Amino acid sequence: MSNLDPVLSHIDENLSAATERLFELMRIPSISTDPAFKEHCDAAADWLVSDLASMGVTATKRATPGHPMVVGHTNGTGKHVTFYGHYDVQPVDPLDLWHSDPFAPALEDTDAGKVIRGRGAADDKGQLMTFVEACRAWIAVHGSLPINVSFFFEGEEESGSPSLIPFMRENKDELSSDLALICDTGMFDPKTPAISTQLRGLLGEELTITGPRIDLHSGMYGGAAINPIRVLSKIIASLHDAEGRVTVPGFYEGVPEMSPELQKQWEDLNFDDAAFLEAVGLSELAGEHGKTALEMLWARPTCEVNGINAGYTGDGFKTVLPSKASAKISFRLVGTQDPHAIREAFRQMVQDALPADCSVEFKGHGNSSAVQMSTADPAFEKARLALSDEWPNPAAFVGCGGSIPIAGHFKTELDTDAMLIGFGRDDDAIHSPNEKYDLESFHKGMRSWARVLDALSR
Amino acid sequence: MSNLDPVLSHIDENLSAATERLFELMRIPSISTDPAFKEHCDAAADWLVSDLASMGVTATKRATPGHPMVVGHTNGTGKHVTFYGHYDVQPVDPLDLWHSDPFAPALEDTDAGKVIRGRGAADDKGQLMTFVEACRAWIAVHGSLPINVSFFFEGEEESGSPSLIPFMRENKDELSSDLALICDTGMFDPKTPAISTQLRGLLGEELTITGPRIDLHSGMYGGAAINPIRVLSKIIASLHDAEGRVTVPGFYEGVPEMSPELQKQWEDLNFDDAAFLEAVGLSELAGEHGKTALEMLWARPTCEVNGINAGYTGDGFKTVLPSKASAKISFRLVGTQDPHAIREAFRQMVQDALPADCSVEFKGHGNSSAVQMSTADPAFEKARLALSDEWPNPAAFVGCGGSIPIAGHFKTELDTDAMLIGFGRDDDAIHSPNEKYDLESFHKGMRSWARVLDALSR
Structure with missing residues (x-):
């Protein structure tokens, strides 16, 4: 039996406890852009420090001119990765369009299965916790992680990250590692996991x-x-x-003009423009004439x-x-x-x-600026295969229409490459009323990270 | 000694009491467009009923589907006029641009003299009270008014007057008279009173x-x-x-194209386009090319x-x-x-x-629709001469850029002509933060109405 299997089983058996922990974090209205919620951002940071401590991770809340950072270390052996996530969330207006209290998270049955409903479910508290819970399971089963993991949580991602670069510069040695892992992106589709290798600025x-x-x-x-x-x-x-x-x-x-290779790769994904638009009540692409949806979203x-x-x-x-x-x-x-x-x-x-x-x-x-990852590091292919083991379809290297400046900052400030893996779906309504995260994303997300940690240890 | 002189003296001697009465009315935040202020609109109507009663005028608050009307009668003899004013006011946002509480009226010394500061000072509580106070002075001095006066106050003028026409139709006999008087317009300039004879729709x-x-x-x-x-x-x-x-x-x-006569009349007013714009921080007319400011405001x-x-x-x-x-x-x-x-x-x-x-x-x-008054009624010329006696410059027949639908409704619903006389100034900031009404407008406005009542009795 591999080291991995009991970890996956532990995750399966403890899903409801993990969900309840996520709910605790989601109940804190950590809206970073509105100064009225400053204390709640602080409370979310405290919660994370305490949660990491409960796993035996040494973590501290670190003051900035804005909302605090949380940094934790496991001091393990082997490859050293720094995991980044953000605990702050978007504002919730217009509040009258929410069907339930955005900060009273709950499991909901939908036609597409169970979802976790509430602000931050997908962006980024739910995603952040997929990694934390994978680590918790590894430690619970084996007493330690298979590689050396540091944690780095920010509370200003939704408000332009004003403190991020100064903090990275002041703590360069502490935050540098062999590879950054970031969980703030989506699946290509509900059956196809993705590693995002180009991000818009x-x-x-x-x-x-x-x-x-x-x-x-x-x-x-x-x-x-x-x-x-x-x-x-x-x-x-x-x-x-x-x-x-x-x-x-x-x-x-x-x-840049798209290379024929990239164009081919994206064509092979068979992205369904019509379904993508239809999901939000639209029928026509409204961007630059003559471009496909994926080009509009990832490359233009x-x-x-x-x-x-x-x-x-x-x-x-x-x-x-x-x-x-x-x-x-x-x-x-x-x-x-x-x-x-x-x-x-x-x-x-x-x-x-x-x-x-x-x-x-x-x-x-x-x-x-926009960011382009180098996928030359074998870690990328290892992670891609690990993800492919968990999901119905093989994982794909994709672009991302959103901007995750942290990925570029890891490179420019810490000289560390970043690998972006996330389990969000297009219909998560992040930044919108009634944000949700599929329970499957949360569950298989934890399992995916458990597999990636295992793969990176080899 | 004329009947008029002691009335004017009484107004002069009781200016501060009249100002304090206006302040009482202005302290009631009767914002008609916002349902949250419904009770305050009701309170303003009650205040007016009670104020009219204190002068011996039989007045009643009359329910409508919206905010109530106030109707009062003096049952005097001679020419019968109905005076119209509105007790509701505009919203006060953006509140942070006010230098004082919009509903805590006060006298303020300014470079241009004393002003009454607060929401409704000019539009329309201050103007409405110029007429009420002129009547109070006539009654105080002579025991009655020189003509038969009815009062008709509305509380929905700033929110489209939804109840006005139904109310006029239901109370046609009671509200009809020989002439309507309306005080909701401005002077031509601080020295030149005006009777507005054309209003935009x-x-x-x-x-x-x-x-x-x-x-x-x-x-x-x-x-x-x-x-x-x-x-x-x-x-x-x-x-x-x-x-x-x-x-x-x-x-x-x-x-319509402007008639050469009207064009000449307006040219003779020597309106100062540059000063009009400069007062609000502008230097160029931004409307239809080739038109003067008065044309843009009154005729286009x-x-x-x-x-x-x-x-x-x-x-x-x-x-x-x-x-x-x-x-x-x-x-x-x-x-x-x-x-x-x-x-x-x-x-x-x-x-x-x-x-x-x-x-x-x-x-x-x-x-x-736009409204055009007929100035054939001799009352118009009598009023013009009465106003000319009070102010430095003779009164003028002018246009008005604003829309005072009530003037048209008096004609179409009650078959009554309306005469619009008001004492507002261009810099009153009505509908804006820091609304004011010059104390001189209030004082000479009361005196003007006392003179007009006298003139209409001859």
Whole structure:
């Protein structure tokens, strides 16, 4: 009997205890972007320290100017990996669209099987705990892990990770290892596990356009005074051309053409564009003309408006002509697109589009370049085979439309490659109301990590 | 000695008591558009009933499906006028821009003299009370009014007056009179009183565009899924052409060319476009090319966006791709523009502009045609001369950019002409933070009404 089998059995037998532990963590409303939830972020960090300690892992909460980090070490032998996850979650508005309290997690029966419902179920508390529980099972069965594992948990991932790079620099020796493991991505489909080897970068911008000095009455000034909502709308409407391409000058510098090999690999995945869209009530791809969905999501940059706000937005009507109009805009980046150059070009484009009497203020919300993993490290193929043993279909190397800046930071700050394995599904509704994580993702995720730890020990 | 002089003296001697009464009314947060303030609207109606009773006027609070009306009668002799004002006020957001509590009114010294600060100071509680106080002074001095006065106060003016027309129809005999007097407009300038003889109409529309069925993560769907904020922005950007004209099909049907006489009359007012704009931090007219400010405000129709809201708008950043995006849009109408036809044309235009996978829901927020007063009634010239006696400059017949549907309703529902006299100033910041009413407007407003009552009795 291998070392692995009793670990897998232990995971199977203790699934409900593991789920209850995840629920404990999910009950803490650790929304990092909203200062009102600061104490809850701190509480989530404390919970993780205590949970690691209960497994015999030496862990500490480490202060930052923002929310704390949690770092733990097992001081084992063999290959040294650092596992990264984040304990903070997205805001929950609009709250009225949730069918249950986002911070009262529960198991729900659905047509597709049991799911864990609640904010953070998939992003990232459930995923983070798949790894922690795999380690707990190894230690419970064998008294130790098959390799040397360090833990590194962040509480600011959903708010731009302002403390991350300084913390990595200050603790470079402690956080460096042979390989970083990250669990914050998805399966290719419910039967096909994935290792994400290219991630888009992210640039966030908030702009506020001011016209009149004060809010005006549209009866007294309407028609004569400039309206900043109209100015902002015109700017947003101008950000894409008729082909769906982004119009910011120089935007496509550094966007690579896809290699025929990669194109073939992705074609072989037989991604179902129609089903992908249908799941969210859509029927047509709305991006750059002539691209497939996978290209749009993994290989092409975007410009999206994530929020817009101005004037009176409550119930009823108010004939105000507002002084200010704001929007939050983000760019997903690929290849070697330079976030700093794009930020400058975007700001200049907005400035150039302003009519008389308008001014604009910008606020940057973090920026990260796209990341391309090197899969030359044999650990990648070992992990791919280990995952293939657990799931119905073999694992695939895939791209990822989301931005996981930490993967790039491991490389640039710690000179450590990162391997991204995750068990999320497209319909998890992360960042949305009614977020869920399939119980199967949680269960087989733990089993997958147990297998990967075993594979990396060989 | 005339009957008038002791009334004017009584007003002068009792200014501070009158101001304190206005403060009492202003302390009641009677925001009609927000259901949370329903009880306060009721309290404001009660206050008015009690205040009228204290002057010996028989007044009653009258229930409607919305906020109550207040109706009072003096049963005097001579010409019968019905005075209309509204006791409800606009919402106060954004509250953080107020320098003091909007519902804690106070006298403030400013460079331009003393002002009454607070929500409703000018719109319309302060204006309403100029008339009530003028009546109180007449009664105090002479035991009665020089003409027969009825009072009619509404509590839904700032939320589209849904109960007004039904109430007028049900109480037609009681509310009809020889002439309606309305105090909800402004001076032409601080030295020149005005009687408003043409008012723009108003059409309010709220639209909500839905794209994906749920909010999406911009990393997982950005680039491929339609973004309703982009769709809405494009529609808003298309509502005006490069000349500043509204593009809704058929919009300009019924917009009259100005007569040379009216053009001359308005030119003679020597309106200072630059000063008008400069007061709110602007330097250029932003409306239809080739029109003067007075034309834009009094004689031309508009389309304005009064509010827009979608996605994440709190602190920080959230990479959401929202399911829905909403805007509140209003049209100011002139001449014989048909609000119903324009509503239909606007909705059709939006429908036609929707890309695949998007749907739209509309909500109408009231509509009123423009109103043109007949100044043939000698009461208009009598009132104009009475106002000219009170102020440095003679009174003028002017247009009004705002929409005061009640003026049209008096004509269509009660067959009563309306005379609009008000003492607001352009910088009163009505509908904005830090609303004020000059103490001079309040004081000379009361004196003006005392003079008008006297003039109408001759």
